[in-house]
Amino acid sequence: MRTPFAQRLGIDHPLIQAPMSGSTTPELVAAVSNAGGLGSLGAGYLSPQAILEQAARTRALTAQPYAINLFVTADEFTADAGQVTRIRERLDALMVKEGLDVRTSLPERWAFPFSEQLAALREARPPVASFAFDLLTPKQLSALKRLDIYVIGTATTVAEAKAWADLGADAVSLQAAEAGGHRGTFMHAAEDALIGLFALLPLAARAVDIPLIAAGSIMDGRAMLAAEILGAAASQLGTAFLACPESSAAAAWKRDLQTVREDQVTTIRSFSGKAARGLRNRYVQAMPNRPEDLPPYPVLNALTSPLRRAAAAAGRGDLLSEWCGQAASLVRPMPAAELVAVLMREYSQARAGLDRMA
Incomplete structure (x- = not known):
């Protein structure tokens, strides 16, 4: 089933592979995009030149939409x-x-200056760009919109979701407490923003009118449908894709996920x-x-x-x-395209089951 969100992005499924900096590769991104989802390149640690090179490699592997993700940080650090x-x-x-x-x-x-990374992203011109750790400035957002780049912000609370919506972002990824990786919190102490997905989704859906993306240890198609019922336009899965052969996560890390x-x-x-x-x-x-x-x-x-x-x-x-996310041991090591097919089959079966119960 092609949802309105998927139609807007030109993808087949309401499924986003999370942009895990240091673990995503052009091969993983392209495999997910070619399978009908939205592959995301985690570029937060990359030099501007590496962003351009990996974007070019991704585009050589897929003609489908994909995303580049950056961390919004200061240009200089003491x-x-x-x-x-x-x-x-x-x-x-x-x-x-x-x-x-x-x-x-x-x-x-x-670290590499964010302004230089953002300039490289604009040059690469991916169909979608996502951001974490803070808000863009209005000028930065406008520059992306002029290039027809769809902008997704990351929020861990309702207040952060509203901040992105007020800025003019096209969608917000809600990073719940269950989610693995760096917290995207920017308006609160990290410990105060550990809100469960099933609480955060309906609260945010009541507060903003842009698409919400559910992120928080979603590991199968049933959880994708559950998130949709609570207000999500799509689901973003990270840990689920870490054990794929296209992921660059260390072999020991992939092994340990299965017993967490x-x-x-x-x-x-x-x-x-x-x-x-x-x-x-x-x-x-x-x-x-x-x-x-x-x-x-x-x-x-x-x-x-x-x-x-x-x-x-x-x-x-x-x-x-x-x-890793809270349900990491549900990980299923398999090629990324195969995992997308399994997830969407589970999603369809779960939806059919609900329809029979209605």
Whole structure:
């Protein structure tokens, strides 16, 4: 069934593959788009040149609509030198203890400037652009609209959803408490914005009149339909696609997803300095997690990068940022196109079951 939202975007299914920065590839994005969903390229960590290269690769693999996602951040960052020194000592000691032959270093830059990434996105001109961590400025939004780019904001509360709607966004992705990865919260403390999907959806539907996208550990077609009944125009799935062969998630991470207990998923700051949802593993247990003890994002994210790369190479999932949603163990390792087909078959069967009960 092609919903009005899907028709507007030129896709077949009300299904979006979440833009998981560091784990999505052009191959994954294209596979989902070719299967009728909306593939999303997570570009928050990419240089402007890499954004253009990956966009070109995606377009070479699919003629269907796709999205590029960016993190709305400042162009420049300052870091507390003492805080950086202390966390580097802590990280280096952990790597020594765990037998990893790598140490932290001060990078040339903490992150790529958002304004330059946004300029690259405009040059790539994807049909859809999505954003997290903060609002765009009215000028930035207008520039995207002039290029006929469909803009999706990320919200974790009703107030944030209204802020995006008032700005003029075309749709809002509602990131519920169950969702994996970095929290998109920008108007509240992260802990105050952990609202369950089945509460957040109807509350936001009452408050805004633009399409809402449900995001929060949706792992099968039944959950997609449930979200639609509560007001969602589409569902955005991230963890469900992490174990696909087209995903660039580390092999150890893909393996660990299949055995995650729901009580092991927690809010973590110690990898990046920003609240994110993922698996409470050995690294998380060994590192401080209070904001006051950690450099903020993206400073800490840059400092932990060598450790995460070394852990992935060594097959040490217990030292990785294993982002995942609450129902991660429902993951089904299979090619992305096959997963889209399974999800939509489940969605159709669930809808048919409701129709029989009516």
